[in-house]
């Protein structure tokens with residue numbers, strides 16, 4: 220479909236204005252919001268992820284594509300909410316306590332959104348209590364924690380312990396990432412998964428909620 224291809228192309232090219240415009244044209248042509256999201260926005264972000272992993276796209280290209288995707292998604296969100304379409308899953312994401320780095324976390328959040336997740340962004344410097352509160356009040360299937368400092372990554376383990384102490388550990392899957400984080404560390408603290416970048420994070424998140 221020509222209108223869907225325009226949405227797909229706008230996201231791939233990272234053109235936020237064209238993304239908004241093409242989503243609007245597709246809606247005017249009577250295409251369902253869910254089709255525009257799945258076949259236009261989400262499909263394009265899948266291709267962005269593939270190109271990133273192939274080394275054809277770098278972080279800046281992925282960021283501008285994700286921003287274009289979000290621009291298009293803003294127009295669809297109210298319609299999707301009305302039609303009661305189920306999201307891929309709900310994820311609460313945050314940078315752990317003591318850590319203010321959020322560029323990677325935001326990128327992961329955008330890729331998750333691009334994969335069809337409802338993303339609750341808890342921000343930066345997120346204490347274990349805030350993750351606990353989010354699980355209690357918002358019932359995400361997944362918690363995603365980011366850390367960029369060797370001095371703050373231990374707060375991922377502290378958060379997992381706090382969830383255990385609160386009796387909530389079994390209610391959520393937990394994935395972690397960030398420059399100093401490794402699979403070995405994820406295994407050590409009992410996280411369900413680790414991913415080295417935002418594109419792999421979206422794939423991991425899907426596999427964890429399936």
Ligand code: B1M
Nearest residue numbers: 319320321322323363364365368369395396397398416417
């Ligand atoms: Co900071 N900083 N910083 N900093 N900073 C680093 C991380 C550092 C490596 C620089 C260095 O010394 N070479 C170093 C950490 C050393 C260490 O602990 N090993 C460092 C330091 C020391 C500090 C301060 C302590 C400096 C100081 O004040 N003395 C201070 C700490 C503040 C705090 O947090 N309490 C600090 C402050 C800052 C700024 C505020 C100035 C700024 C942050 C702005 C912001 O985020 N809004 C900043 C920046 C920009 C950096 C660097 C330059 C870039 C980080 C970044 O955004 N990268 C960084 C050096 C570097 O990495 N070259 C550095 C781009 C981003 C897309 O990558 O975040 O790695 P990244 O995310 C990737 C993956 O890691 C992964 O996917 C992303 C994309 O593919 N990923 C996940 C991330 N989270 C994930 C979660 C997942 C899965 C994948 O699942 C949940």
